[in-house]
Each structure stands twice: as C-alpha cells, then as structure tokens.
Amino acid sequence: MWNREMETIPRPQLEKIQAERLRKTVERVYNNVPFYRRKLDAANIKPEDIQTVKDLERLPFTTKQDLRDNYPFGLFAVPREEVVRVHASSGTTGKMTVVGYTRNDIGTWSEVMARTLGCGNVTEKDIIQVAYGYGLFTGGLGAHYGAERVGAMVVPISGGNTKRQLQVMVDFNVTALACTPSYALYFTETAAEEGIDIRSLPLRVGFFGAEPWSHNMRKEIEEKMNIKAIDIYGLSEIIGPGVSSECLEQDGLHVWEDHFMVEIIDPNTGQVVPYGEKGELVFTCISKEALPLIRYRTRDISILYPDVCRCGRTHKRMNRVMGRTDDMLIIRGVNVFPSQIESVLLEIGETEPHYQLIVDREGNLDDLEIWVEVSEKIFSDEIKKMEELENKIKKEILSILGISARIKLVEPKTIARSEGKAKRVIDRRDVYTK
Template structure:
C-alpha cells in the first residue's frame, strides 16, 4: 500500500478517493475482470456455489463480464446459516486472519472471514468512506461502534487509522464517559449508530454539555435504518454534519456504501461491491431507477466471496450523476426491508423490534406472533407471546405483572399502544422450525 496515499493534508482532494472517480468504462472493465476472478475462485473452493452453477448448466466460462452477472445464482442468509460456521469459506484457515460474526435471525450467528487482502480492501473501502465524509489527517475520531464480533468497530477503526485520523476506540455504551472524552480530547468526528448518538446528545444535555460548543463537526452513522428527519434533528441540535453509511457483515462490514457531501444517496464502492436491484418476489433483475431489493456481489473478497447476496434491504439505484463527481452509482437511503416489516397506524414495525423488546424482558427469545386486525377502521396490533415454563407462575398477579412488563417494553420500543395476549407453549404454528411472525387480518 502506498502510505502517502492515505496521509493527505486537510481540505483538498483526498488521493484515497481516486477510485471513486474512475470513468464508467474503465470501472466496468475492472468489475468484469474481478467478477470473473471471484466466480472462478468460488467455483473452485465453495461446493455450494459450484453445485448451484452446475444445476443451472453454468461454468465460470459462462461469465464473460459484469453484464452476465444476472445469470449467477443468489446467495441468501439461509445459506450462511445452513453452512455454519465455515461452509462458504474459499480460503483455508491458515490464510484467514480474522473472523467476525453477526447475530442471525435465528439462534446461530452468521460467521464471516477475512484474509489479509480482504482486510486491506475493507480498510481501503472505509478510508474512502471517511474521505467522502470529509475526514482527514488531524481529525480526532471517537469510534462508538461496538468492537468485537460485530464488524462495525474494527472496520471503521482500520479505515480511520489508514486515513491518518487519531482514533479513540471507545466502543459503545458508557455514555457519560463518551461525553467526557468528547469534550476533553477535542473530538472532531464521531462514529455511532444514529440511535446511540441521539441518546448521547440527550445525555450531554442533562450533563450541561452543549455539543455545539465543542470542536465536533462530523458524524458518521450507520448499522441501522434512520430517517432524514432524524438527521435534521441531529444536525440542528449538535451543529454537526451527519453522514449515512451502509454495510453488512456478509459483504465486508461498514464501507459498502457512503454518502458524500451532497447527501443525496449513498455511493456504492462498486469496484469492490457490485450492486443490483431485483424484484424481491420474482428475483428478476430491475433496471436502475426502479425500487427493489439490493443484491451485492463481493468482487474482491477472497476468504468468503458472496455472489449475488440478497440483502433484503429495499432501495433503488439513483440514475442522475452526483454533484460530487463520483462515478460510483448511488443507492437511495435504505428505508425498509423486503422481509417481514409492516406498517401500523403509520409506524413502520419490524418483528425484530418486538423481539428485542421481548428479549429485554425475558432474557431469552420467547416465541411470539403479531396479529394485525382492523376494527371500526382502526388498525390494531396484538402481540401473542407464548408462556414458557420458565416464566410461568401459579399466581394471577405474577402473570399480570409479566404481561404489563412485556406490554410496556414493546410500547417503549415502538412508541405505539399494542395489545398483548399470553398464549400457551407451542400454540404459535411453526413452519420449517421458524414461527410465522406476522398475521395480517386487516381487510381493505
């Protein structure tokens, strides 16, 4: 790596951003070349991928370039779960230098691996991300993404160091200490989930610290969906410029896509991570501009290539050129997912939010189901929770208290009133071992 590339002085064009401005024709050549390489590698090393190619009558030679990508089979989260832990690795363990894991939708985590080259690509992607967010040498970055199995902390850490920023690896939590460090160290930039940062802003207010009085000027937020309304609130209350970044462990972690100073969609670093939009129901590829599910292919990944990975995130590829001049296509800010999200009384609800609330009460994942009904034109949401032997008590009082605790926890997370019904163990029907989470009985 050319070290001087990373150490640009403040203000000017950042050399690390150079690939972001590749002419489209050359970018396509890079993508074609890398796609052929990654398909060949996955064919050689990953049995599941080879079998799926063969089932479609494909060989690596069938792929002449990036234009053929839609012929390739999809990879899904279920594939990662089914091959847990190492079944999709394309590198032997003695070439793997890092393992991360993210919580899956059910029990077992999703495991991801990196070779030394993968870490370098990831670092480059995060350095380009930070450059697009206006960070440079001299910045003091407080990194409040979690360090550990989660990719957020270390991914941003490596990228920020590479760009020459001074990183404070504070990780998540401990809000009061975060505010103390922010003030005492003269922090200029912060990385966090937007919800944690909002919490931090509120806490700072309670402590009598006005973030507008501090040198803090940039916030890099990701790892969860947030809205433009939230951005406006953050910017107004803190005086910082807030950037949205996007990534997922299966692809690399943070660094897949980032906003630039135009704040009009997120540039996908598509020389490494190729985006497609598909119809989430039929799987058919959709043209740029149309809304659908984001599918990503890791063009450079070695330890764990993901070919046409279905992210379940709903977005569209923006077609107009960006004012910043980057040639990397942009995706619209991720607003929802193709899985089981629903809207009730104007509020977007993911079953996972309900699940998180239940987890907070029970300390274990209970079985639950969400039933949506409409009475007198008013939508109602009822959460049915199975009573496990662990939480069952012989007194009505204890059971009513349990019901109230669960109800409050859900209402706290969702901000809307919900009905709550306790049901017997195993009364919620399971299909393929997984419960169907949402039953929508609303009639139009």
C-alpha cells in the first residue's frame, strides 16, 4: 500500500477530513469563481451552511455544459499564474473541455496515482511501461507522475508502434503496464504474430482504464498476459486517472475519498440513492486548487459499496462503470458524442443529417464506421465529388475527435428509425454487459 495510514483510515476520521476540506473548498469557490457564487446565491446557500459531509447533498451540481460555457479557464479558482499545467479533452461542438492544475494539484494527482499503482503493489523495484497517450489527454502524464512518485522506473513510451512497445517490454524486463484495456489485447495479438510469449515475461500487473471494459475482457487479458489486470478510473474534470482504482481483490474500485467525495444519484431526480443502488456517479473535488468542481455529474453509471474491503482499505468502492446516462461513447480511449458527428455533417451542408455510428472491435481495436445518408443537398452525379465529400467528412472527424473513422455513404432511409428518430449508435462491443 502506498499510503497505508490514509488508505485504511477509520471512516469517522476520514469524514472529519472530508468535512473540513469540503467546507474550505466551498468557501474558496464562492469567493473565487463567479460561476459558483451565482449558483450558490441562486440556491440560497451560504458557504458557512456547509459544515458536514451530509451538507454536500445541498450543493448544486456542475455539468460538462458548465465547463463548456466557461471555456477555457472560467471555472479556475486560482489566478492564471498559479496554474502550471492544463489538459483537455475533445468537446461536443469542437470546443474542448479544459482543465487546469496548480503545483499542489500535480502533487495530489501524483499521490492518488501512486496509491492506484500501489493497489497493484508497484514499488521502486518495478519497471512500468506507460502506453497511455501523452499530451492533452490526462492518461500518459497522470500515470507517469504517479509512477515517479512511487519510485518505479518509468518508460514513457506513450501509445502506438506496438512492435517497438513489445521490444521494450521484453528488453527492459517491464513488470507493469499502463494502457487502455483494448490496447492491452492488441498487445497480445501483436505478440502472437511476432512469436513473443508475453506469458513468460516478467510482466505481472496492468493498470487499465480510460474506456469501459467487460469482465470477459479482463479474463482474456489476464490469461493471455499472465498478469493481474486492474481496473482504474478517472476523468480529467476531476483530476484524470487516479480518481479510483481496484485493489488486488478486484472487487470494486476504491475512490480516494480524502480528495474526491463520491455520490450516486438518480439521474432523473438528482436525489442521492441508497448504497447498493445503481445511479449516476457524482464527484466533488475537496483538495484541488485550480479546478475544484462541486458535485460534478459524470454521466457514468455505477453502484457504491461503503463497507471495508478485504484488502483493509476503508475508502468506498464503486462498481466498474456499467453504462452512461447520455449517448457518449468511448472509442480508443477518446470520448465521442454523436452530436460531434452531426456538427461535421451540418458544416458540409446537410440540413438534417441522418447518420449512424457503428462501433465494433476489429481484432482488439475499436473500429468506428459512420454511415451517412446521402441527401440531395450533398449528392452529386460525379464520383469525384462524392469521394471528395467522403474524404472531407473523414478529415473533419479526425480533426475534431482525433480518431479516424470509415465513412460509408448510404441511401436514404437505410438507417432504421424508431418513432421517426434515427438510432444514432450501434455499439457491438458490449463493453458494459459481459
């Protein structure tokens, strides 16, 4: 365990820390973030009304739309000079969601990621290959800083070039791997092609997140790699990876509650639901400086388990993410909203675009195909122009989402409509069910 004292802290003490940090956070956002001042004023709540952990329920929610409305830095609670890092994820209308970190926030992030790696017993003796993307995406640098905090030797290889990744894994005697679960499976496939037996390597543990994955996938990864596959969870709005992690019991993900308070709400009523009931995950950052979001609605569906884990950690566990309350997809670790595709089609001249996203797993990599019904507005009798159109859609989608998609032009009414509304997404991966 990286931080035994905090990770096994008795609940009453943990809640005392939470209450104190929550109180300070609310006071700070009220004074420093006009958005929160307006929201609290509108809800008729004074910062001094928030004294206990139970008072959290009284606070208004924050949504992704709020981040968008305050793009890029409007929700920051510190002067720009104190922000030492930003990360960003693609937005629904071309606008990114930007998040910021102070020096202390980077320290907090390193700490929670160190705990996450500690859940798989990573120490300074380990060599960890970080194959999450480095850059605006939080995955790479988040895992990196946590691994350095633990003192492991970091191989910051980022994503891509799987053959080289394998060579590094073999030659450096890598013991831990951090990447998306689908990339882990792709590893096994490439290894098989290259005649490398991953099972016999020193690799013993993997930290997989940034996308939903099924129980079957976990079994497959564990079998093919001969490792423990640990589910990790996070989102950039809260901090990035490191919000919660499974321990070796693999029985739910511990939310690092001294930094992030967690609730499950009924997405329709906004009411907190009892433990053990399914609902939407909501997080409140109680130690962040640059971007302390209050009751941020993740749209991820999960269940909370409050009892102490067999591993001894007292921090509540959340179920592996079981779905979404909106239509967001995670494709190759990238958040994709169907409305992003729609905005591209509107731009090229479709006034009422009919389209469908078909997501599948080709081998072990996510594959996105977009069907676009050809209307008279975009139809041309020249093949050249139609191919230009296809390429234009493809290029725009690549630039907005950062992932490539195959575009398939189809005839009108090809896409099934129910009650006049087209089904926007067909996800054949079944990531939430199996």
